[in-house]
Amino acid sequence: MNEKQFIAKRKQILMVLPMRAVIQRVESASVKVNNQELSSIDKGILVLLGVAKEDTETDADYILEKAVNLRIFEDEHNKMNRSLLDVEGSMMVVSQFTLLGSCVKGRRPSFVLAEEPQKANELYEYFVSKAKEKVNNIGTGKFQEMMKIELINDGPVTILLDSKKYF
Numbered sequence: 001m002n003e004k005q006f007i008a009k010r011k012q013i014l015m016v017l018p019m020r021a022v023i024q025r026v027e028s029a030s031v032k033v034n035n036q037e038l039s040s041i042d043k044g045i046l047v048l049l050g051v052a053k054e055d056t057e058t059d060a061d062y063i064l065e066k067a068v069n070l071r072i073f074e075d076e077h078n079k080m081n082r083s084l085l086d087v088e089g090s091m092m093v094v095s096q097f098t099l100l101g102s103c104v105k106g107r108r109p110s111f112v113l114a115e116e117p118q119k120a121n122e123l124y125e126y127f128v129s130k131a132k133e134k135v136n137n138i139g140t141g142k143f144q145e146m147m148k149i150e151l152i153n154d155g156p157v158t159i160l161l162d163s164k165k166y167f
Contacts, residue, residue, distance in 0.1 A: 017052040017113045018164035019059040019123075020099040024048075025072050025157035029092045031141045032148040039139030044090030045072075046151055049127060050099025051120040052113055059163035060127040067091070068134050072157050080157075084135065091131055094141035094149060095124045117144060 023045050030040035047067055073082040073089070084091065097120065101109030114120070121143045132138050141147045160167055 017100055017102075018162040018166060019052055019055045019063055020050040020163075021063045021067065021161040022048040022096075022099065023067055023070065023072075023159040023161060024151065025154045026092070027152040027154045029139070029149065029151040031092065031094060031139065032150075033142050033145045035148075038142055038147075039092065041090035041092045041137055041139045043087070043154070044092070044135075044137070045084055046092045046094070046149070048094050048096040048099060049124060050096050051115040051123045052100050053115050055115060055123055055163065057123070057126055060123050061130065062163045063161055064127055064130050064134070066161050068131075070159060072159065088136065090137035090139065091135045092139040092141075092151075093124075093128050093131060094147065095120065095143050 026041070026044060026046050028040065028042050029044075029046045031038045045067060047063075049063070068085050068091070069083045071081050071083050071086075073080065073084070073087045075081040097111060097114040098109070100114035101111055102113065103109050115123070124143055128138065128140055141149070
């Protein structure tokens with residue numbers, strides 16, 4: 001692929017961003033709004049979820065299935081062979097539109113490809129409801145609020161996911 005083709009492909013990708021998630025394996029995590037704790041979890045994963053324009057429930061389903069089945073927890077031989085479901089871990093889900101920020105031009109991130117708040121919240125709530133069907137202990141943030149997230153990252157283990165499988 002030559003440079004011109006690379007630039008054209010990059011522009012094409014940037015015009016349709018996928019749902020994105022940052023998955024962090026944690027010993028614990030909590031979310032506060034206005035100094036009030038909303039929720040907390042013990043051993044499990046923190047999912048920072050960014051909803052892009054044109055995302056659907058299919059995108060949310062893909063991210064959820066990947067997240068709960070990623071083999072990022074150690075087995076008895078200290079190898080990452082166990083999933084969140086295997087270890088019966090907890091999940092904290094926090095909406096984070098800034099994952100859709102583009103820093104290609106200038107110094108201020110552009111969020112034009114992030115979904116509008118109403119639709120983004122619907123998909124976020126859908127993701128949480130489906131997660132509750134799979135995971136016993138679910139914590140959440142509060143959509144469109146300034147939150148303080150505390151976590152103890154275990155490893156650290158941090159995985160990037162996107163629903164179009166770019167990474």
